[in-house]
Amino acid sequence: MHNPISIATSLPPLPSPIARRTFLRRSGVSVGSMALGSLLARDARAQDASDLKGVIQPLHFAPRAKRVIWLYMAGGMSHLDTFDHKPKLAELDGQPMPESFTKGQQIAQLQGAKLNCFAPQHPFQQWGASGQEISAIWPELASRCADDMCIVRSLFTEAINHDPAHTFMNTGSMISGRPAMGSWLLYGLGADTQELPGFVVMVSTGNYGQKQPIAARQWHSGFLPSRFQGVEFRSTGDPVLYVRRPGGVDEGRQRDVVEAVAALNRLEEAETADPEIATRISQYEMAFRMQTSVPELMDVRNEPQHILDLYGSQPGDGSFASNCLLARRLAERGVRFIQLYHRDWDHHGAIKDHIAGSAAEVDRGAAALITDLKQRGMLDDTIVVFGSEFGRTPMAQGNGRDHHLAGFTMWLAGGGFKPGFNYGATDELGYHAVENRVSVHDLHATMLHQLGIDHMKFSVKFQGLDSRLTGVEPARIVTDLLV
């Protein structure tokens, strides 16, 4: 199985297993491979058990993880006030930033401004047996999860504004139109649930940042078919768009309509032998199930009190902690990729108070999620990722910090990442990632590796290229991070 997976997304489904075999036998000059066949089979026969399978059969490696929960601190969390301690920056507080750091570098809002050092705004201390250095704004995460975390302090990215930086972090390209990582995984690994979408996104909005916009492109399937798209679960209104039945239509009446549709579709199938109809029927079944399974998922009242206490959220409050609890429920139900955005981290001003506020919005929920996954034995095969689209400048912007791409921190937990470990470093002022640099593509490649995928062999033909999540440049699997 060394052939990359290649598909033509517009190809119609194949009508029968025999036809599929024939196609594969006859497609010598095309892109034939078994993976193509299995994808097409899924298109044609979504109701088959094979429906749930991804295109990578078998996996390239024995997987260490089955799913991903991405805690996405949207807006750009300062690494310098959270997980990357720079005492030297405190020494130089208020003094000019040495030009050797900033000359010729990309700068966002501080263009043309005087650049002065800005000390870390919160004290750091060592936590856990591993002695991880974490700032005081994370009391819960630091005290309970420091020994679970694999902190990477040498990330860098390519975009300095939110929108392209998010797009790069999620799709591996600043140019829109590529699939998000969740779509790639759903396509490659398939789903473990027929009740829920395999790629779910939830968004919470805090009170301390600039509430930067988040585009739905961040969970779009790009050039992959839209069934691989992330589905947003919402805390207000319909939990999934259009999942609520129309007024006056109760479950029984809706079932009657769906069954009539299925009966008529089957008559049409008998008449035409169009294989797409079988898929349609099964998608209606799934839609109908979602009308029950989604509200059931969102209703956390049946969680025991100690669990509700652990997360400390009120059901239905739309908080990050609520979403963390829902993420665990989604993970339990077989959802492949769960992404929780918290839109609160764009701290251009008043960072001391605001970052403490944002961290307080996130700290307990994130710690509870890790604790909860761990106590259920699920952390082992779940990759939890925590971080932003970029970091923030060591230089002051008033009493805040500007966007920063040259060095920032993310941490991972579970899924075969080394617990209680840290890796890479920025320079003494936290500007450039200098030691064991990790690109966004490296991060993606490493995560794919843990999920059993060789990123080089996982591609889709798009505009004539074997497009990969990890782009055209070489990416490396950061094996040092792995257990």
Next chain:
Amino acid sequence: MTLRLSRAIGLGILAALSTSALAAEAPDAGRSQVEFNRDIRPLLSDRCFACHGPDKNTREADLRLDTEDGLRGEAGEGGAVTPGRPDDSELIRRIESDDPDERMPPPAFGKDLTPEERGLLRRWVEQGAEWQGHWAFQPIQRARPPEVSDADWSRHPIDRFVLAAIEQEGLRPSQLADPRTLVRRLSFDLTGLPPAPDVVERFASDPSEAAYERLVDELLASPHYGERMAMWWLDLVRYADSVGYHGDQYVSVSPYRDYVIRAFNRNMPFDEFTIEQLAGDLLPEPTLEQRVASGYNRLGMMSAEGGVQPKEYLSKYIAERVRNVSGAWLGVTLGCCECHDHKFDPFTAKDFYQFEAFFADIQEQGLYGGSDVTGRWGTMLPVPTAEQSRQQRELNEQMAAVQALLETPTEALAREQVAWESGLREWAVLRPEALESSGGATLTLLEDGSILASGDSPATDTYTLVVSAPSAAATALRLEALPDDSLPQKGPGRAGNGNFVLSELEVDWLPADGGEPQRIALENATATYEQTGAADANPYKKWAVAAAIDGDAQGPTWGWAVMEQVGRPNSAIFEIAAGTPLEPGQLRIVLKQNLDNPQHTLGRFRLSTTSAAKPVRAGDLPPADIEAILRVAGEARTEAQRNQLAAHYRSIAPSLLPQRQELARLEARKKALDAAITLTVVTERTEPRMIRVLKRGNWMDETGDVVEPAIPEWLGADPVPGDRRLTRLDLAQWIVSPRNPLTARATVNRLWKLLFGAGLSPKLDDLGAQGEWPSHPELLDALAAEFMDSGWDFKRLMKRIVMSRAYRQSSLAAAEQSEADPYNRWLSRQGRWRLEAEMVRDNALQVSGLMAPMVGGKSVHPYQPRGYWSYLNFPMREWQNGQGNELYRRGVYTHWQRQYLHPALLAFDAPGREECTADRPRSNTPLQALVLLNDPSYVEAARAFAQRALELGGDSDDARLAWLIREALAREPRPEETAVLLDLLNRHRQEYGGDSAAVDALLKIGDLPVPAALHRADLAAWISVTRAILNLHETITRN
């Protein structure tokens, strides 16, 4: 393993240039002739070019397999293969080697050749290793259609190409589609809408050739044809109603969309259509429509995010243009070359930046700062509708008529004017006897009595003047601030911007008897103009003249200023309080200028008094130029001065007040009309900016070569006309030049997809080496040639294709067909596919009778779930559902929000249009089911459909069910279907019969009123039936 190597119709690129030069070679199924472009090139491209291809930076061992020289060797040197001798060919040896160090492609590359593929390469070398240039870059060939024996398939050239291929594959063509299916298919394909039931019946009763052709002509003439074609084109050119980046704000550009619809409806030739979009602004005296078309260049994403570095975004915008033009017109992927030479095609990074340079003359900003508030995104043009143009003309005429009245001198007016003049106030200039500047400026008295400051220009100053006291009857003091050429910006102030601030004015009477000076009280200060700018902190909220006599109650610096009127004369008038003694003696006049913003002192000014009766207000002063005329004695005035004075009088004459009021009313209407006219983003040309090759696409790198616009060499660029810089117009003309083979091929291939469900080459977005060899290369070329030869006539091409027998085949696949040709590449049947996103909506609106069929206009807002936009910001927004007809417009008019496209369109694979989309995927998802089941648009459509059935569908349940099926599916119901629906109907009659709350809840979905005459519970039950019908696979399938 059987590889089909004998495909006689795939003769590939023929050398013939004329239609009659060559007949197709007779089919010879027995020979296994390997064809380079069909069989070998795709293998080499996919497995070898990454290291042995066009990109010199990644080329290994200095070996190229993408060129003839590299493969077959140059003069005197051996190449990778030795024609006819596979065993002496290095390429064959390496691909067959078992040694992992020798083996190609290297095992680590992860793209091994299969044994069959290796065999194919060997056979190719055996057969002489004939090389061909990549098919899509070769000149278009005009091959004669092959002869076929079947008479039905001989009449139409397309059919002869298609049947020959079908027979070659050992397949049989399908029967003609049933007439009702055919009319529905044709209607969807040409207008995006289902056919009207009477059209279906008409054709079903007379499915003759003539009737079919008439139907085709009618549909091509429909205004909805343009909408259908626009859906296709707008994806390619990434048309949207929002800017895409960051806050994704609204941008008004719907006139461009309407231009596209109109162009297709008028059957504008594709070359003209291309030129107008890429270079409409460069055409001689461009029409409004051509300028609207030029908006194409500015449809890309834009940003108003504060932290944007303009240079970075300018490089993003212009690179995207290269991707879009090359994707939309040429069907190739030039985009890769932003960072590196192409891996598979002969495009270089230099080609990319030379292509960029064509767009370097487009006026644009990297950062559209403030546009999120103003809604102005660079140059925008008002585009009136026909009705608005008519109203504009009408108003202009009416205004001209009133204006003419106002401009006509009459004797009566002349008499009134004389009376007016005699009643005017006279101002006596105060000529100072002493002059002093506290700050050391030189004050000079000029002949006209004005005073000019020169010399030192202190930060603040106080001027003190002593004048002989005017008449005791003086009622007001006037200060004129006058321009002078010696002053900055011509004054009247000495500040760099020509402004001044008079902080305080004080007048004292110095009695002739030497008594104590007495302060003269000034009141009711007025001015011809008071500055409003930079007044946020000013307690008067403007630079008020009142501040100059407030005794500095609000602070010493505030005062009178005129920033917006710099360079022009202005006056302030101060009334002298009654009972103030003025004579005999002198007046001391003190002008304080205290603003700390330095040098806001008066540069030239004059003082005068009048004895006219109060009130004396600055607003009553004639304009300065009129005053100058008035100062000239009547008989000494020139004719020009007399005319000017008369004109001024008419502008204030009480007898003309009604006309002036009428004019003001008309002007207000004109202003409101202008404000209602839709703006659109257009291209404005400016001096081209410098374009460099950016190494690895890095916009901060300034070491790359500077490049000028140039057509990529590999496509046989037309010679440079003279030595002038090439323009977008040159580019557009090259794109549609008969010597460029890509445009016609790419376009025809895509149109084929609209009519058959897949392109003749299935890769719509890449005709390059990584694309796919077309199934019918000669047919593709024949159509491309015909398209160009016909003058790029879209309707003719569409008609040509739909008139073919191949198009009219049934889409039902016999078992043997799906067995032998699962993807229907050989076209032995028609395609079946789900409707495009917009058409899913259009179909529900049309069959339910809700459709508002007007063409064009601003984008509209059908029902959308609340809160869907809650993650947008700058500003925060909520979607506002439209009203009335706006709720029932076709999908092509739905507001296209790039970051949050309407979820019902998104679910059916409509793209966000951030980039060129040549090929929408067609997926089949649970979310689609949720949309059709639960979106209020579809629930309301189901209600409208049910209401119509109850009104028009007959008297019995059976009749109504049959009516519904005919309306929705253009066919008669099957008895089993009626049974299912009748069962649902009766069950839900019971359900709703006893549940009036549910009935009320269901019937209130959507704005459409419920006719009072209908039985509500019965209607609710019928809605279940119509919901089921609107959810059928068949309903949303074109077959």
